[in-house]
Amino acid sequence: QSVLTQPPSVSGAPGQRVTISCTGSSSNIGAGYDVHWYQQLPGTAPKLLIYGNSNRPSGVPDRFSGSKSGTSASLAITGLQAEDEADYYCQSYDSSLAVFGGGTKLTVL
């Protein structure tokens, strides 16, 4: 059971907007620790998508955005594309260790 809770799956049609939630607690996200997001395409290593709650590394399209409020965070993807089909993981910090969400599989219909 993961420390951070994500929905197992979300889906959307091309061009649509989807959001993925990440729920934590007062010992991690609620304690002020940043939330980061990773995209894992099938058979590949995770790739940093969002860091520091809402910052995009160079090369990540602005279709991807992140936010944080209280003990939760969200990843939004607009203008959904077939290439966005992947697993998405949130990550934060808790009691001196990095913790991840269980992952959300995004299906592009």
Added chain:
Amino acid sequence: QVQLQESGPGLVKPSQTLSLTCTVSGGSISSGSYYWSWIRQPAGKGLEWIGRIYTSGSTNYNPSLKSRVTISVDTSKNQFSLKLSSVTAADTAVYYCARDVPNGDYFDYWGQGTLVTVSS
């Protein structure tokens, strides 16, 4: 561009010690104030942080694995290593090494991962 590459045996017998090395290229492992982490992912499951090391040698480990884990660094070879003792089938996973950015604690560069299977 920093690159990381894991290496080590793909098959380990139960009760033995799993040993992996991560070779960093495209920059010195000692440059910048980075940590260097190990993360694993069982097939079809999520990510689990194992632990990290700073180039000074200081370490942090996941409490759930702490009694079995040792992470070390060899700056002369631009490498850091993972040892996990007394392995069982539950330790079968893809093991990733990653660069850990402090004051944010996120992982900006990852190795491609290496599958380690624990089986007799």
